[in-house]
Amino acid sequence: MVNVRARVPFKVGLKSNIPADLLSFNGLESGKEHVAVIFRDADKQAEVPLVRMHSECLTGDVFHSSRCDCGEQLDETIEKMGEIGGVILYLRQEGRGIGLYNKIDAYELQSQGMNTYEANNHLGFGDDLRDFNEAALMLKALGINEIRLITNNPKKIDDLESCGIKIVEVVGTKTHVKDGNESYLKTKASHGKHRFNFD
Numbered sequence: 001m002v003n004v005r006a007r008v009p010f011k012v013g014l015k016s017n018i019p020a021d022l023l024s025f026n027g028l029e030s031g032k033e034h035v036a037v038i039f040r041d042a043d044k045q046a047e048v049p050l051v052r053m054h055s056e057c058l059t060g061d062v063f064h065s066s067r068c069d070c071g072e073q074l075d076e077t078i079e080k081m082g083e084i085g086g087v088i089l090y091l092r093q094e095g096r097g098i099g100l101y102n103k104i105d106a107y108e109l110q111s112q113g114m115n116t117y118e119a120n121n122h123l124g125f126g127d128d129l130r131d132f133n134e135a136a137l138m139l140k141a142l143g144i145n146e147i148r149l150i151t152n153n154p155k156k157i158d159d160l161e162s163c164g165i166k167i168v169e170v171v172g173t174k175t176h177v178k179d180g181n182e183s184y185l186k187t188k189a190s191h192g193k194h195r196f197n198f199d
């Protein structure tokens with residue numbers, strides 16, 4: 001049984017000025033310390049909340065690495081939810097579930113010419129090891145069964161729905177192209193079926 005362990009207020013965003021609550025949970029069987037960040041008490045409002053399931057990316061979220069778009073997606077989400085409310089589930093699934101050191105090994109292979117999925121496969125991993133069952137349990141612990149999901153990734157939609165969360169709307173993120181991540185994003189679109197808008 002997953003339930004809320006603690007809920008504390010803090011302020012977030014690039015200027016540390018966006019109020020939110022940080023929540024921890026009991027009962028996550030993976031032992032992963034997933035957290036939720038709730039803006040404008042979105043879990044207590046009548047409207048169906050905006051939700052983002054964001055998988056940990058130390059290199060992108062913290063260092064804004066050129067190799068991916070994770071940090072920009074997180075910043076965009078925080079800005080949006082600061083204005084209209086929402087819930088970020090920050091999931092400790094570094095490297096699409098293979099972990100940080102393996103992701104760095106995969107980056108080494110990508111520097112030699114493999115794409116993001118080929119590198120995973122070469123290391124003996126599937127394309128994406130994540131499952132979103134615990135994310136669904138966290139939402140249920142918050143009393144949330146229906147959401148508007150921020151994602152470009154169809155796998156997240158299918159996985160959450162199969163765990164009993166109703167997705168009433170899918171909201172895409174912007175396409176954050178920068179020097180260094182274009183082929184990564186294009187591979188996600190062609191192979192991973194992510195929905196991006198390349199102008």
Ligand SMILES: Nc1nc2c(ncn2[C@@H]2O[C@H](COP(=O)(O)OP(=O)(O)OP(=O)(O)O)[C@@H](O)[C@H]2O)c(=O)[nH]1
Pocket residue numbers: 053054055056057058067068070073093094095096097098103106107116120150151152153156194
């Ligand atoms: N294995 C591997 N993982 C990567 C690579 N680049 C980024 N990641 C990981 O991919 C995950 C990105 O997850 P999310 O931000 O949830 O994004 P997503 O699955 O692309 O889906 P949406 O952003 O919701 O459309 C993070 O865990 C990153 O650490 C890579 O080249 N190899």
Ligand SMILES: [Zn+2]
Pocket residue numbers: 057059060061068069070071
């Ligand atoms: Zn990333």
